[in-house]
């Protein structure tokens with residue numbers, strides 16, 4: 001069966017000193033949660049400090065983005081080997097990257113294939129905008145993004161993939177999707193695409209997270225759904241709430 005997975009996306013928050021403080025306090029609660037894969041994704045500048053604090057614990061570390069090229073003249077970018085020095089995971093295709101930094105299905109796919117090449121586990125984000133949701137285009141958009149991101153992923157690597165369904169209208173708005181709506185997208189759109197790509201057995205092993213205004217108070221509603229295997233958490237991952245979310249995933 002699929003081990004529940006909770007990841008905290010810190011976004012552009014926390015200096016090194018603040019990151020150390022957060023992970024030191026939150027780490028105590030997180031370590032006590034068993035049977036759940038727990039991951040924190042601080043900004044690049046804090047990866048080394050957080051990696052040093054997490055060494056020897058069962059809390060994983062992820063980056064928030066990564067370029068696909070090996071090295072070279074790409075000012076401001078971070079290469080896969082640099083991510084791999086610290087991180088087991090990398091968030092790719094987050095809607096904020098798509099919205100503000102011009103990422104497309106094609107460039108997300110290049111990043112996913114680079115992660116595969118370097119053995120970094122990608123947390124691949126998909127999700128429709130409010131406009132697309134209101135136009136009834138959720139299934140079409142999520143299907144297109146999932147197929148686009150995963151083109152060329154090999155069957156051997158596929159089971160380690162983590163997909164995050166994050167409706168853009170629910171991110172940072174305090175207006176989470178209902179558990180039922182998220183389950184529908186996970187079970188009727190994303191999982192079937194994974195079956196198409198990799199077959200039933202492999203698709204059944206891939207974790208699909210929900211993301212969008214998850215809190216300690218609403219997490220259980222998501223985790224009780226058959227095809228929701230955890231959460232990608234933004235705002236609440238900067239607070240003790242993240243421990244409550246991990247506890248809800250364990251329950």
Ligand code: PEP
Pocket residue numbers: 009166170171172173174211212213214232233234235236
């Ligand atoms: C996110 O940024 O991935 C996210 C889900 O944010 P929030 O939990 O704040 O909605």
